[in-house]
Amino acid sequence: MFASFGAIILAAAFASTACEESTEVTPNPAPDGGGNFPSTEADASAPAIDCPAPTGGPTMHKDDVEGEQVWTTAGSPHIVEYDVNVRNGAKLTIEPCAEVLVAKGKHIHVAYPGTPNIGGTLIAEGTATKPIKFGGRDGERWASIHVVAPGTARFKYVTFDGGGGGDFEDNATLNILGDGELPADPLLFVDHVTIKNSLGTGIWMQRGSNFIEGSTDLTITGSGAGESPYPIQIEEHSIDRLPVGKYTGNKIDEILLRAVGASDANGLALDATLHERGVPYHMGKTTLDYFVVGPKDGAPTATLTIEPGVVMRFEAETALKVQGSGDKPSTGAIRALGTAEKPIVFTSASASPKAGDWRGLWFGGIPSDKNKLDHVRIEYAGFDCSCILNSCSNIGTHNGAVIFTAQPGSAFITNSVFKEVDGHAVTEGFDGALVDFRPTNDFQAITGCVQTLPRVVVGACPNPKPACDGMD
Incomplete structure (x- = not known):
C-alpha cells in the first residue's frame, strides 16, 4: 500500500463531503491587479472552429x-x-x-x-x-x-x-x-x-x-x-x-512531484522515465517528501531513468534515495545520462540556494550494476544525514552529496560536477575498498572531503586516520 500521508490527503479531500549551465528559472509573468495572468497569444495556424449554434x-x-x-x-x-x-x-x-x-x-x-x-x-x-x-x-x-x-x-x-x-x-x-x-x-x-x-x-x-x-x-x-x-x-x-x-x-x-514513498518503506516499484518537459521538477512539498527508487522487497529492481536536460529542484532537507540496506542488493537503480549540452541537474529548490539545503543522493544496500550517472550536476547538497557510517577517514559527520552504505561495483558517476556541498562530495560509508570517483569528475566548493575512505574489511584503519581518502 502507498505511504500513509497519501491517505491523510485523501481523508482531508473528502472532509467536507554542460555542467556549469545556470539553474536559475526564468521569472514567471506577474499577474495584473485583478490576479489574472497574461493571456497567451492565439495560434494563428489553428483550424477554424466549425460549431453550429445551439438550438435547444x-x-x-x-x-x-x-x-x-x-x-x-x-x-x-x-x-x-x-x-x-x-x-x-x-x-x-x-x-x-x-x-x-x-x-x-x-x-x-x-x-x-x-x-x-x-x-x-x-x-x-x-x-x-x-x-x-x-x-x-x-x-x-x-x-x-x-x-x-x-x-x-x-x-x-x-x-x-x-x-x-x-x-x-x-x-x-x-x-x-x-x-x-x-x-x-x-x-x-x-x-x-x-x-x-x-x-x-x-x-x-x-x-x-x-x-x-x-x-x-x-x-x-x-x-x-x-x-x-x-x-x-x-x-x-x-x-x-x-x-x-x-x-x-x-x-x-515547475512540476510538483510529491512522492508517496516518503515516510514509509515504499517507493517507485516499476521502471519509469522522468521526462524532460520544458520546466523543472519541484521535488517535494515538505521535508518528508523523499523520492525513493525501488520497492520495499519481493520485486525486481525498479530503474528510474532521467532524460537529458531534466532539472530536479529539491525542497529543503529532502533527498533522492535508492532503496536498500545492509549487505542486501538495492531494489532500485538510477540511470541519469545527460550530455555536455543538456546536463541533468540535482539542485536546491530555495530561491537563495546554499550548500546544505538538501540531503543529496543516498544509495542504500549494494548498488545495482544498472546505476549510471553521466554529465550530471549535484549542487547545494549535504544537509545532515543523521547517519553514522563505516569509515577510516578522520571525519566528524558523514553528510554528502552522494552517500554509499555498501560498496558499488564501479565509479558509475562520470563527467559530472559536484558543487557547493556542505560535507563530502562522495561519502563511502561501508566496509570495503575505496572506489575512486575523482578521475572524470569536477569538485567545486566542497567543505568536507572529495571522497571519504571506507573502513577496511581486514585489519585496522591507518593510524593516524587520514583526513579524507588519503589522496590529497
Whole structure:
C-alpha cells in the first residue's frame, strides 16, 4: 500500500463531503491587479472552429447521471447547477462543440460519492474544429472534475477555464484520485487539452492515479496561487506517462512531484522515465517528501531513468534515495545520462540556494550494476544525514552529496560536477575498498572531503586516520 500521508490527503479531500549551465528559472509573468495572468497569444495556424449554434439550450443538470446520458451540442450550454455524479456504472458523453457551464463551487464527480459504487465514465472528445468547453456559470469560479478510481475520464480537444474553486483540493481543476494500491490506476486521458486560469494547480494526480496511455498535448497556463502555485502535481507512479505539452505562464512554472514513498518503506516499484518537459521538477512539498527508487522487497529492481536536460529542484532537507540496506542488493537503480549540452541537474529548490539545503543522493544496500550517472550536476547538497557510517577517514559527520552504505561495483558517476556541498562530495560509508570517483569528475566548493575512505574489511584503519581518502 502507498505511504500513509497519501491517505491523510485523501481523508482531508473528502472532509467536507554542460555542467556549469545556470539553474536559475526564468521569472514567471506577474499577474495584473485583478490576479489574472497574461493571456497567451492565439495560434494563428489553428483550424477554424466549425460549431453550429445551439438550438435547444440551456439544459440544466444536477444529481446522479442514470445509465448512459449524452449532453448534446444542440442542448448547449449545459448548466451544472448542483454537483453531478457519474457513478454506479453510469456513462456521461459530451458531444463535440458542446459547452458546459458549472455553477460556483460545484463539481462533476466521476465514481464519487463512493457508496455504492461500481465506477463511472466521463467522455468529452471533441476535434480540432469542434472543441468542447468547460467554464464557470456567469463567469464564477467552479470547483473541479473529480475522478476517483475505478472511474475514468477521457478528454480530447477540450478547454477548461476558471476552475479550482473546490474545498480541500489544492484548488485543482482536475482532481484525480487512485485507490492507493499498486499498480497505479490509469484514470485520466488527455489529448489536446488546455487548462487555464485554475485557481490553484491545474491537475492534481494523487493516491497512485495515473494518465491513460497515449495521453499527449497538455497545456496548463495562467494557473496557480497560494500554496498551490504549480501547473500540475504528480507522484512517482505517474511520471512515466506525464504528457508532452506546455506548462508555462503559471505562478510557478515547475512540476510538483510529491512522492508517496516518503515516510514509509515504499517507493517507485516499476521502471519509469522522468521526462524532460520544458520546466523543472519541484521535488517535494515538505521535508518528508523523499523520492525513493525501488520497492520495499519481493520485486525486481525498479530503474528510474532521467532524460537529458531534466532539472530536479529539491525542497529543503529532502533527498533522492535508492532503496536498500545492509549487505542486501538495492531494489532500485538510477540511470541519469545527460550530455555536455543538456546536463541533468540535482539542485536546491530555495530561491537563495546554499550548500546544505538538501540531503543529496543516498544509495542504500549494494548498488545495482544498472546505476549510471553521466554529465550530471549535484549542487547545494549535504544537509545532515543523521547517519553514522563505516569509515577510516578522520571525519566528524558523514553528510554528502552522494552517500554509499555498501560498496558499488564501479565509479558509475562520470563527467559530472559536484558543487557547493556542505560535507563530502562522495561519502563511502561501508566496509570495503575505496572506489575512486575523482578521475572524470569536477569538485567545486566542497567543505568536507572529495571522497571519504571506507573502513577496511581486514585489519585496522591507518593510524593516524587520514583526513579524507588519503589522496590529497
